[in-house]
Amino acid sequence: MARLIIDGGKRLQGKVRISGAKNAALAIIAASVMAEGETILENVPCIADVEYQLDIISGMGAEVKWLDPNTVRLVVPDTISSSAPYRLVKKLRASNLLLGALLARKGMAEVPLPGGCDIGARPMDLHFKGLTALGAEIRLKHGFVVARGNCLSGTRIYLDFPSVGATENIMMAACRASGVTVIENAAKEPEVVDLANFLNAMGAKVRGAGTDLIKIEGVSDLRGVRYAVIPDRIEAGTYMIAAAATGGDVWVDNIIATHLQPIIAKLQEVGAVVEEKETAIRVIGREKLFSTDVKTLPYPGFPTDLQSPMMSLLAVAKGTSIIRENIFENRLQVAEELKRMGASVKVEGQVAVIVGVEQLYGARVNAPDLRAGAALVIAGLMAEGTTEVLNASVIHRGYEHLKEKLTALGASIQVHT
Ligand SMILES: CC(=O)N[C@H]1[C@@H](OP(=O)(O)OP(=O)(O)OC[C@H]2O[C@@H](n3ccc(=O)[nH]c3=O)[C@H](O)[C@@H]2O)O[C@H](CO)[C@@H](O)[C@@H]1O
Numbered sequence: 001m002a003r004l005i006i007d008g009g010k011r012l013q014g015k016v017r018i019s020g021a022k023n024a025a026l027a028i029i030a031a032s033v034m035a036e037g038e039t040i041l042e043n044v045p046c047i048a049d050v051e052y053q054l055d056i057i058s059g060m061g062a063e064v065k066w067l068d069p070n071t072v073r074l075v076v077p078d079t080i081s082s083s084a085p086y087r088l089v090k091k092l093r094a095s096n097l098l099l100g101a102l103l104a105r106k107g108m109a110e111v112p113l114p115g116g117c118d119i120g121a122r123p124m125d126l127h128f129k130g131l132t133a134l135g136a137e138i139r140l141k142h143g144f145v146v147a148r149g150n151c152l153s154g155t156r157i158y159l160d161f162p163s164v165g166a167t168e169n170i171m172m173a174a175c176r177a178s179g180v181t182v183i184e185n186a187a188k189e190p191e192v193v194d195l196a197n198f199l200n201a202m203g204a205k206v207r208g209a210g211t212d213l214i215k216i217e218g219v220s221d222l223r224g225v226r227y228a229v230i231p232d233r234i235e236a237g238t239y240m241i242a243a244a245a246t247g248g249d250v251w252v253d254n255i256i257a258t259h260l261q262p263i264i265a266k267l268q269e270v271g272a273v274v275e276e277k278e279t280a281i282r283v284i285g286r287e288k289l290f291s292t293d294v295k296t297l298p299y300p301g302f303p304t305d306l307q308s309p310m311m312s313l314l315a316v317a318k319g320t321s322i323i324r325e326n327i328f329e330n331r332l333q334v335a336e337e338l339k340r341m342g343a344s345v346k347v348e349g350q351v352a353v354i355v356g357v358e359q360l361y362g363a364r365v366n367a368p369d370l371r372a373g374a375a376l377v378i379a380g381l382m383a384e385g386t387t388e389v390l391n392a393s394v395i396h397r398g399y400e401h402l403k404e405k406l407t408a409l410g411a412s413i414q415v416h417t
């Protein structure tokens, strides 16, 4: 999916089914290396990041087999390597979760520093602080994180920031530590809860996930299970924003409505009509949308992963909107590309000031990262004329069947390789 060509000006209409959550699936695949026996994961999105994560564990010795387009069977032998290959690890962020998982299973791990979206420095100090507090010895050697820790023991760990990845890594390692671990100021994201539910299904004792205090009692054995990944709230939010932005009328199906409250609230503020059921949400756009302010925050605040898509919508909302990106220091890059399409956006530091324009115009633009790519697709759907999104393969990192889903909703979108 190297280039996307979008003929704009079409209202999205119909129903779209949301896939399994990328960030939950990636953490759960990493955690599956902790279990003995067979694990069957359902509702796994068929996206590039999932393929990379599966390739990593398969290269380390796990048996990986797709049973159908969204169900994968994993068997991880005791002989699994404790070292992950650089070639694949650098492609995605969630490869860093193998650190906690391998430490739990093998008492050691050698994982290159990860890749992922280029949206900030993304240090791993909190991961290291937590794992070190559990008794692991962590060193950086030739670009690898080398962790050793055969006898981890439970302790209290306070996170300076509720990091999703650090919470997940510590939670996994603590499952095999002796005694009780308490994570204070833990991340509360639904994907952290899904990982905790998966670990518990395997026999772990994790309590409090979804609150800022998680308690983990170490256990000696974890077994493979059958588990279904939660729906992707970021994919759902992207289609909700696209529906509102194009003045469309879309049912976004197979979602968990409580995960989407911050997006629902913002769409209502800009004037869209939102009808909510437990597992489906209808978004009806209006001819005129209104400005609003957005501050990204850890869950349950407005998600940083939907900030770029929201910027596309606000580019045509009447009035002046302000976006403050509080999570990643370099995540307003899409502004420059939106400007090529006629948007009026001024970025200073972590703040973008957007003065709504009447119309965006098709242009050749470049996707700097996954969600910025999705944002440019939304802009292209709204624009007059043809938009060409370059570097569009990044979008396939996180959106299953994007072209097919949008086409079914009435969009005109083509893929050129
Ligand atoms: C694969 C995955 O699940 N990715 C998600 C995960 O990324 P990820 O787990 O990388 O995000 P974190 O929650 O860890 O990062 C949040 C903030 O904490 C900082 N930080 C993090 C760790 C650390 O040791 N030190 C530190 O300073 C980061 O630089 C960033 O400023 O959560 C982000 C925030 O919701 C989402 O945007 C990503 O889509």
Ligand SMILES: C=C(OP(=O)(O)O)C(=O)O
Pocket (backbone or CB within 6 Å): 022, 092, 093, 094, 115, 116, 117, 118, 119, 305, 370, 371, 398
């Ligand atoms: C930032 C994201 O992904 P990653 O953490 O994998 O780079 C994202 O999903 O928007």
